[in-house]
Amino acid sequence: MTLDIIIMLASTIMGFVFKMMANSQKDRAEQYNQLIGTMKQENKMLEAARAYNGGKLIRRFITFVVVFSLFMLTVGSGFIPGVTSMISEITKPEYIWGLFGGGTEIKVTELKGMVYSKDITHAMYAITGFYFGSSSAGRN
16 A cells, blocks of 8 residues: 555545534534524513513412402301301210219300301411412512
8 A cells, every 4th residue: 555545545534534523513503502592582481471460460369369258257257147056075084993974975065256267377377478478489
């Protein structure tokens, strides 16, 4: 093999390698530009969503309806005439190793006025906390 053929083969291989490297760099640059375009489009969509105030109005409406309904359950029920019956089971004491007494008795108590459980106040705390938490986390 002569020196001319070796140089020709080496230059052919080197030309192929450099062309592959150039094409690889061009593909990477194209992918980078596509990624930048996608990120710009996502940023435009996020800014449009942040500018939309409909979500704020919906949250306020839902909070108002739930708090008002809980308020009516607690305070409004006091204005309705009538009584509320509470049924409780009472255990009687036992005497002489359980030979006498014992057992259970069902007692009905009539309650007048407002009656509500702690679950209602917990619901109000949760709803108002969620509303104020989600509004403070937003970027305005």
